[in-house]
Amino acid sequence: MNKINEVIRKSVPAKDIASLDIYNPTIAEKAKPGQFVVVRAFKNSERIPLTIADNDAAAGTINLTILKSGKSTHILCELQAGDTIHDVAGPLGKNTEIENFGTVAIIGGGVGIAPTLPIIKAMKKAGNHLITVFGARSKDGLIFEEKAEKYSDEFYICTDDGSKGYKGFVSDFFSDYLLKNPAKKINRVIAIGPALMMKAVSDVTKTALIKTIVSLNPIMVDGTGMCGSCRVEVAGKTKFACVDGPEFDGHEVDFKLLINRLNIYCEEEKISLEKYRESRKCRMDS
Amino acid sequence: MQNGQLKPKKEKISRTKIAEQPAGLRVNNFNEVELGYSEDEAVRESSRCLMCKIPKCIEGCPVEIDIKSFIAYIKEKEFLKALEKIQEKNSLPGVCGRVCPQEDQCEKVCILGIKDEPVAIGKLERFAADYAKKKLESGSKAPGAAGSEPGSFQTSDKSSPDANSGSSSKKIKVAIVGSGPAGLTCAGELAKMGYDVTIFEALHSPGGVLVYGIPEFRLPKSIVQEEVEFIEKLGVEIRLNAIIGKTFTIDELFQDGYQSVFLGTGAGLPYFMDIPGENYNGVYSANEYLTRVNLMKSYLFPDWDTPVKKGSVVSVVGGGNVALDSARTAKRLGAEKVYIIYRRSEVEMPGRIEEIKHAKEEGIEMVFLTNPVEIIGENGWVKKIKCIKMELGEPDDSGRRRPIAVPGSEYEIDTDIVVIAIGQGPNPVLTQTAPDIILNKRGNIVTDQKTGKTSKKGVFAGGDIVTGAATVILAMGAGKIAAEAMDEYLKTGKW
Numbered sequence: 001m002n003k004i005n006e007v008i009r010k011s012v013p014a015k016d017i018a019s020l021d022i023y024n025p026t027i028a029e030k031a032k033p034g035q036f037v038v039v040r041a042f043k044n045s046e047r048i049p050l051t052i053a054d055n056d057a058a059a060g061t062i063n064l065t066i067l068k069s070g071k072s073t074h075i076l077c078e079l080q081a082g083d084t085i086h087d088v089a090g091p092l093g094k095n096t097e098i099e100n101f102g103t104v105a106i107i108g109g110g111v112g113i114a115p116t117l118p119i120i121k122a123m124k125k126a127g128n129h130l131i132t133v134f135g136a137r138s139k140d141g142l143i144f145e146e147k148a149e150k151y152s153d154e155f156y157i158c159t160d161d162g163s164k165g166y167k168g169f170v171s172d173f174f175s176d177y178l179l180k181n182p183a184k185k186i187n188r189v190i191a192i193g194p195a196l197m198m199k200a201v202s203d204v205t206k207t208a209l210i211k212t213i214v215s216l217n218p219i220m221v222d223g224t225g226m227c228g229s230c231r232v233e234v235a236g237k238t239k240f241a242c243v244d245g246p247e248f249d250g251h252e253v254d255f256k257l258l259i260n261r262l263n264i265y266c267e268e269e270k271i272s273l274e275k276y277r278e279s280r281k282c283r284m285d286s
Numbered sequence: 287m288q289n290g291q292l293k294p295k296k297e298k299i300s301r302t303k304i305a306e307q308p309a310g311l312r313v314n315n316f317n318e319v320e321l322g323y324s325e326d327e328a329v330r331e332s333s334r335c336l337m338c339k340i341p342k343c344i345e346g347c348p349v350e351i352d353i354k355s356f357i358a359y360i361k362e363k364e365f366l367k368a369l370e371k372i373q374e375k376n377s378l379p380g381v382c383g384r385v386c387p388q389e390d391q392c393e394k395v396c397i398l399g400i401k402d403e404p405v406a407i408g409k410l411e412r413f414a415a416d417y418a419k420k421k422l423e424s425g426s427k428a429p430g431a432a433g434s435e436p437g438s439f440q441t442s443d444k445s446s447p448d449a450n451s452g453s454s455s456k457k458i459k460v461a462i463v464g465s466g467p468a469g470l471t472c473a474g475e476l477a478k479m480g481y482d483v484t485i486f487e488a489l490h491s492p493g494g495v496l497v498y499g500i501p502e503f504r505l506p507k508s509i510v511q512e513e514v515e516f517i518e519k520l521g522v523e524i525r526l527n528a529i530i531g532k533t534f535t536i537d538e539l540f541q542d543g544y545q546s547v548f549l550g551t552g553a554g555l556p557y558f559m560d561i562p563g564e565n566y567n568g569v570y571s572a573n574e575y576l577t578r579v580n581l582m583k584s585y586l587f588p589d590w591d592t593p594v595k596k597g598s599v600v601s602v603v604g605g606g607n608v609a610l611d612s613a614r615t616a617k618r619l620g621a622e623k624v625y626i627i628y629r630r631s632e633v634e635m636p637g638r639i640e641e642i643k644h645a646k647e648e649g650i651e652m653v654f655l656t657n658p659v660e661i662i663g664e665n666g667w668v669k670k671i672k673c674i675k676m677e678l679g680e681p682d683d684s685g686r687r688r689p690i691a692v693p694g695s696e697y698e699i700d701t702d703i704v705v706i707a708i709g710q711g712p713n714p715v716l717t718q719t720a721p722d723i724i725l726n727k728r729g730n731i732v733t734d735q736k737t738g739k740t741s742k743k744g745v746f747a748g749g750d751i752v753t754g755a756a757t758v759i760l761a762m763g764a765g766k767i768a769a770e771a772m773d774e775y776l777k778t779g780k781w
Contacts, residue, residue: 026528026533026534027533030532040490044590044591045591046582046591046592047490047582047592071591072591086490087490087526087527088527089488089489089490089527089528089529089533090529090532090533092529092532221574221577221578221582222488222489222577224488224489224554224713225554225555225713225714225715226554226556226573226577227556227571227573227574228558228571229574238558238564238565243714243715260567261565261567263666264567264568265595268587269593271588272587272588272591275588
């Protein structure tokens with residue numbers, strides 16, 4: 001018998017990335033592409049939002065794929081099968097709009113590749129011609145290529161260092177792609193990844209007049225609309241990403257504000273991670 | 287009156303002062319400010335009560351605690367009996383004794399208050415709750431609780447023979463959405479009536495505003511936890527991390543066998559001012575600021591993981607208890623200067639008199655008749671807050687004099703943190719997924735006042751989700767009324 005929020009399976013698809021299947025039948029049954037959960041690892045931990053990368057209603061599991069960056073993600077990435085997460089709340093946010101748009105391009109960057117998977121599957125199922133573009137710093141950072149390629153009609157890889165596929169950013173690749181395929185009508189683009197990457201893709205598609213959906217990643221606390229920590233500006237209006245999003249029209253998002261707000265706790269995040277590393281070191285020494 | 291007819295005059299006893307942490311000390315910690323009555327002080331204060339034949343105080347209490355009787359028990363040093371008497375009507379005495387605005391309720395109508403100060407009913411209620419807690423912790427046999435073991439008072443409600451007996455499979459299932467004061471009270475009442483009660487709470491801790499909103503220095507979280515445990519001991523199950531509207535819908539609760547649902551989801555949606563610069567770094571809603579500090583314990587960062595920005599000058603906008611709590615929190619986080627910027631004057635402040643006094647003692651500076659018009663930033667961070675001076679005009683709908691801006695009176699205040707505490711509205715997450723529940727134009731649920739019935743069969747609501755942001759005790763009163771109406775509905779099936 002599995003415990004609620006137990007890590008059922010763990011894999012490490014790339015360096016510093018952990019992919020966890022978590023037992024939570026309720027969320028597994030309810031989750032739709034594009035939604036997220038808020039997770040608190042232990043009693044003293046903070047609450048962090050993580051997009052649901054996959055869900056298996058029959059097995060009662062959701063997949064969370066996490067990049068080690070600060071203290072909380074370090075803790076989560078170090079969990080092993082059999083460990084449990086203190087709190088998992090969700091599914092939260094609005095789900096991705098899925099229908100047969102015609103041709104859809106799905107662009108994932110870094111760990112942002114993970115949450116594109118359920119969208120890729122759903123868009124394919126809805127009958128779209130699917131162009132998938134995945135990007136990472138180098139080939140070691142790429143994840144879920146096989147899974148995505150299976151559903152995609154066209155599948156492309158980009159790496160910043162050129163160690164695999166196109167050398168350069170996904171936005172540059174996509175710009176080139178549009179130039180090389182002038183006759184191709186792309187009805188919708190979905191971009192998920194770092195804020196700068198989503199901004200760059202939105203800039204490319206704005207000139208090309210392709211409707212572009214981005215999944216924003218602001219700082220969150222409760223994730224249910226009660227605090228406004230995650231507020232973003234879309235078409236000049238303040239929105240709460242946790243309830244009004246997290247997906248918005250990339251051409252209307254104020255990315256400068258988003259990036260500025262993502263840096264609020266830089267100092268504190270450093271202190272927290274440093275202290276955690278120290279404590280790990282002490283434990284290893286003793 | 288003739289001289290010869292003078293009766294021997296009863297010695298007048300003044301209201302018993304409560305011990306407090308000195309202001310200079312308490313601004314450096316999050317410990318409770320008021321230290322509570324000692325046994326002797328409580329007995330002394332209770333002896334001031336005139337034991338009115340028709341006690342007005344009971345009418346002044348939204349849940350009609352038998353104040354006269356519990357005070358009489360304290361006077362006789364039957365402290366646990368006093369608590370039992372309170373618990374007949376109120377499951378959260380440690381909370382209410384601390385945070386109720388007694389000056390507007392029970393104590394407002396106390397007959398002593400006409401010529402003197404009213405009996406300190408709230409502080410006596412708090413004493414009774416704390417006394418029992420202390421006894422429980424020390425594990426010693428409580429004096430006065432005839433034949434009862436320590437702790438047994440917690441389930442000693444004699445009016446509920448079914449509460450903990452009978453097979454649970456036969457019990458009727460009811461669902462409570464939200465574990466704030468309204469939900470906890472409604473759940474407690476229904477459990478005492480013998481129902482199988484489940485509370486669904488979106489956050490990871492139960493208590494609603496009692497855990498995320500009201501700070502530790504006014505309401506220790508251990509008290510909230512104890513009182514939540516009391517409700518659980520009545521047989522109530524609490525499911526955390528369950529967001530109704532997302533994790534489950536109301537219709538799914540009915541499909542799952544719940545026969546009736548109470549919505550006590552509160553007023554958790556923060557209002558912003560809609561002025562330029564509100565999204566700069568360093569601008570918080572009071573909800574976010576207080577949630578970080580109270581629920582996530584960011585005052586203990588980095589031992590607890592959640593950070594909060596401290597800043598040396600903090601400006602809090604608003605005049606209610608949330609503004610006072612935010613300002614006093616900022617001081618305790620180490621701010622050198624804390625302003626409360628309020629558009630009306632001191633007499634119109636909706637915050638509790640006692641807490642306004644506490645805030646002033648702690649060095650919070652009140653900037654009255656002033657309203658922010660813009661937040662000015664630098665490199666994406668708050669730098670100044672631009673304000674305009676106000677004067678008071680004619681009374682508005684709320685009966686308070688309407689503030690009017692004085693043209694050309696704008697000026698700037700240097701500040702590095704701004705906390706917006708101008709009010710909260712109803713969170714739409716739940717109501718968006720229940721279109722058959724009728725809302726008013728502010729987004730509050732429309733109910734029948736006498737029963738808490740909504741427009742959806744089997745669904746009741748109460749507390750801030752119905753009234754808009756109000757008080758803990760009013761939410762509890764609404765929870766209680768709804769519990770009775772739910773019982774009636776479940777027994778008769780009549781809607």
